[in-house]
Amino acid sequence: AKMPVHHLMVGTWTPPGAIFTFAFDDEALTLKLVKRTEIPKDEPISWMTFSHDRKAIYGAAMKKWSSFAVESPTSITHQVSHPMEHDPNASLATTNTRAIFLLAANKPPYAVYCNPFYDHAGHGAVFTTDSTTKALKENVQNYPYQPNTGIHGMVFDPKEEYLYSADLRANKLWTHRRVSKDDPSLELVGSVDCPDARDHPRWVAMHPTGNYLYALMEKGNRICEYLIDPATRLPVYTHKHYPLIPPGIPDRWTQYRADVCVLSSSGKYLFASSR
Template identity: 40%
Template sequence: MRPSTTLFAFLSLLSAVNGELHQLIVGTFGTEHLYTLEFDDSALTLELIGNFTTNAASSWIALSHDKKNLYGTSFTASSPAFVSYTLGSATDIIYNTTLALGGNCSSSKAIFVAAASKSPYAVYGTPFGGSAECGSVMSVDENGVLLEVIQNYTYQSTSGVHGMAMNANNSFIYSADDSANTLWTHSVDSTTGELTYVSSIAGPVTGADPRHVAVHPEGQYLYVILEGANELAQYSIDQATGIPSFENVTYSLIPSGATSSSYWSDEVALSFSNNYLWATSRARSTNSTGYISAFSLESDGSIESQLFLNATSSSGGTANSVAPSPFSDQFVALTDSAVGFVQIWQLGSDGASASVVASVDIEDGGCCANAVWYS
């Protein structure tokens, strides 16, 4: 254990309130809109300031490395496709183009999109449901706009990849294959962004079902949401091969004694300083609540402890997605699709609790999917 963890985290929290305004963009599952929210980190208020009509709902959105472009899934399209927008600001959203995934996954829907943080800034997309064994690599033009699909690659016939994450230097990308209970590792070509298969490993138990993943910037640990097992799992990463290995380290994302089949865990994301990790579970019944949890991390990225497990205010629906703020460890956005809202949760000054400090309802019948912080 690093002795300075608690002190560093406490000082980080004390200095976190900046008295500034921050904007978030939110996608939807079933309505063709992008919403812009504004959070005041001093007054602790959240307001809806923009409603942009799109040509497709986006079940997942991702910002480019410079936040000049926004990429989304075309979730309401009849076959998997991805959309590209230019951002003049968080409320100045300009549609550019839609790219079809192509290949042999025409009976599925686009579910996830991820953008590289380093040149050539390729964008990666996956479908889910039906025939979903494919993935795509998309190039961008000099302005960061989606240009063309440069690679269609395959997982396996039973696959349904629901989340992906790249390591800090963009040399490897990890895919969480919910349908095939598998974690995939691909290496990334530094010139083209295209992928090469490295390995596939089964989930730690039958029905574990990896859903979303995150990689610590030090590159030694991969965090995996096991949707079926309702756990957060820690994997160590071989520094030579990039291949993750299960360490038999897991943490429950539902209360002790809860019926696991009544929940399905969702999302994992690192905080601003990378000292904390956030994770969530959803309830399968709208009469129950999901849960949100945070973990403290050692400097190498290994999990130090689970800090709390709090009930959320609704089931979460198909969301309960967390988006930690890019300016402070204190704040994380939580989205819900059962009711249709975005909440801001604040980590307590002791780091051992969290609570809702601001909320906006967007009850349009499709909101809310995930959120990204523009500022």
């Protein structure tokens, strides 16, 4: 069956919170707003992702981690919002700490891995999910990075045994290991500093083979290629890097900020952006 219409769910950086559903027709090449779903006003979702079965949306929502049941592209219902509990200062209205990113596992037990950002962001949070409703259930672990950490993106290896985190603020890449196939908790493997003190990694993408990791450097405005060491599972810089802005920019360190990167499903193409 042909599926010419694809639905995109979009959040917002600032209040009031809402989820916008757009319909993209890949034959007519039209993009239409088909629904604006109201959500808690002070919980705008700056990053959202689907559960493995697309029955739920998980949101990084200011001072909260939220989840929504998805019955259809235009029927989205708020389930629950959990506070950030990794640091007593993080959830205070007076601090700039905010939920910035989350990654939903595609393999059992389908946990969700969450990152805060800005200040008081030295831990990641692991949430279990309800097996029926897919809602965020329990904050089972707050695993440490370091006090000045600010993670903005993470990616699993294909087996979802190792988790790689881009630490923009501390300028390093972290590797954690799942404790077991039944336990979503993480333990630290190690971390590696970025090649240049001005790199500031914001995003990571993993090649489908699991052999290569691509780190997008926000301030460096480049993609750096890493080989995954088969023994340690730590990323090793190959000294190959690819620019994300044209040559001749007067000040490449301040005029542009690289954003995100993603591999095509075939693994043959890597898309990346800078702004």
